[in-house]
Amino acid sequence: MIRAHALTKTYGTRTVVQDLTFTVRPGTVTGFLGPNGAGKSTTLRMLLGLDAPTRGHATVDGRPYASHPAPLTRVGALLEARAVHPGRTARGHLRSLALTHGLPRRRVAEVLEVTGLTGVADRRVKGFSLGMGQRLGIASALLGDPAALVLDEPVNGLDPExxxxxxxxxxxLAAEGRTVLVSSHLMSEMALTADRLIVIGRGRLLADTTVDDLVRRSGGRTVRVVTPRSADLRRAVLSAHPHAEVTADGPDALEVRGVDAADIGRAAAGEAVPLYELTPRDPSLEQAFMDLTRDTVEYQGAAA
Structure with missing residues (x-):
């Protein structure tokens, strides 16, 4: 089990993480989400003892990560997959890590097999693609057969397979009872992988809940409408429902939020606008995340 209690990190006058408290429990995949600059990487580094918190503390199974006599067997971590000497082979890199914890050679062979790197195990890392480097980082995290995993953007650079x-x-791994904490910007992947979510913004906790509950609470159900007179329909909907959100969703298609399908149909009928499609959609994790973090995004691009 991983616990963060009142974690706070300040650099000069800037507070990057503030009073962050959460628990990552065994047997679940917990997604760790937040906009760029939210403090995710700093939080992960504090969990692993790489950065000292200004206030608060973090523990793994009741004690700081660095105080475990064999930390690789407690938490396997992937924070920066390319943090490997480029002149080493994949096997050599894993073997050097194994020696620090007295792990057997067979464990190196096992994680190479699990991550699909057996065929390139004796190639130098400097020749690895981004995806191969990512697999090597995951192999390093798995090496100690740990009870917990902390992974930062593990799918970065991987192909669909x-x-x-x-x-x-x-x-x-979660089904085996292990604790899994994974950070990602891919909401579609988190929707398929995570059981629970911890969402932060500007260093503060915004949500600690299940995926289903976060999506349900967003109240962001939308309706897809297809019509050859999309501009007329937009005007009709906004005239009757000024607080609705109407956006383009492809040629002759609109996505409407804040109005149900029946009201859209009535607005269309009032203006004799033909409808080819009127389909309610349940909210997505991506939309729920964007709704939750809208006021905490530091880096926003201007609309084109």
Whole structure:
């Protein structure tokens, strides 16, 4: 079990993480989400003892990560997959890590097999693609057969087969009773992988809940409408429902939020606008996340 209690990190006058408290429990995949600059990486580094908190503390199974006599067997971590000497081979890198904890050679062979790197195990890391480097980072995290995993953007650089593989791997590890904390910007992947979510913004906790509950609470159900007179329909809907959100969703298609399908149909009928499609959609995790974090985004691009 991983616990953060009142974690706070300040650099000069800037507070990056503030009073962050949460628990990551065994047997679940917990997604760790937040906009760029939210403090996710700093939080992960504090969990692993790489950054000292200004206030608060973090524990793994009741004690600081660094105080465990064999930390690789408690938490396997992937924070920066490319943090490997480029002149080493994949096997050599894993073997050097194994020696620090007295792990057997067979464990190196096992994680190379699990991550699909056996065929390139004796190639130098400097020749690895982004995806291969990511697999090596995951192999390093798995090396100690840890009770918990902390992974920062583990699908970065992976092809579709690799994304499916890591999703299946994380869920199987959680099913074994392990603690899994994974950070990602891919909301569609988190919707398929995570059981619970911890969402932060500007260093503060915004939500600690299940995926289903976060989506349900967003209240963001939308309706997809297809019509050859989309401009007329937009005007009709906004005239009757000024607080509705109407956005383009493809050629001759609109996405309407804040108005149900029946009201859209009535607005269309009032203006004799033909409808080819009127389909309610349940909210997505991506939309729920954007709604939750809208006021905490530091870096926003201007509309084109």
């Amino acid at each position: 690799g994304v499916l593989w890591i999703r299946t791997l994380l869920r199987s």
